[in-house]
Amino acid sequence: MSWTDERVELLRKLWLEGLSASQIARELANGISRNAVIGKVHRLGMSGRVKTAVPAIARARPKVARPAAHQRSSMPLVRGNTALAMRPQPNTAIQPAPQEDVVIPMSEMVTIMDxxxxxxxxxMGDPATGEFRFCGAKxxxxxxxxxCSYHSRIAYQPVQDRRRRVQSA
Structure with a gap:
């Protein structure tokens, strides 16, 4: 398949009339695909065409009763996928457990060898440094x-506590 002068002129005419690439490909037939039409349009520098205006009848939206201007400001803006979004509410009933500082003497901290x-x-610390140690408490x-009992409380939290933290976040 090759682009003859007649096909190129027909392509220009149909493109400027607003036909889609698929419609032009069907019109030209004989092995010309939609992608071939799009490629030729770009090579000819005709890709930026003006969209045809949609008739006013098709664009008209049904009239919806709108609240007065003074009422609009208090109403939340709800559009698209945010219409069902839940608004986070702070949960003051759940207080986080107080964090206690545990002091582990350097003598108890051990290397992997000990x-x-x-x-x-x-x-304890950064594994990439020579100061890295393990708690070592009995x-x-x-x-x-x-x-140890202190680190077990940090590592293993009851399921109910985790659920409460996730819900309040």
Whole structure:
């Protein structure tokens, strides 16, 4: 398929009449695709055409009773996908648990080489530095996890507490 002078003139005429690339491709037929029409239009520099005006009848929107101007300012603006968006409400009933500072003596903090089964494995500091250590505090007899009682409270929060925090955020 090649673009003859007649096809190019017909393409120009149909394009300026406002036909779509698909409609022009059907009109030209003989192996000319929609993409070929679009490519030729761009190569000819005709891509920026003026959109045809939509008749006023098709554009007319139904009249909706609108509130008075003094009432509009108090109404929330609701459009599109924000119409169903929930507005966050602060929940003052839930108070976060007070954070207690735990002081771990440097003598208790251990490297990975000194870590024993009965010691807390909570990481302390930046692993990329030589100052990195583990908590090393003694785990209680009832502790089955890898952390001391203080770090277990941080690491393992009851499901109900997590749900409350997520809902209040």
């Amino acid at each position: 870590l024993k089964e009965s010691m807390c494995r909570w990481p 785990k209680g007899a009832s502790q089955s996890g890898p952390y």
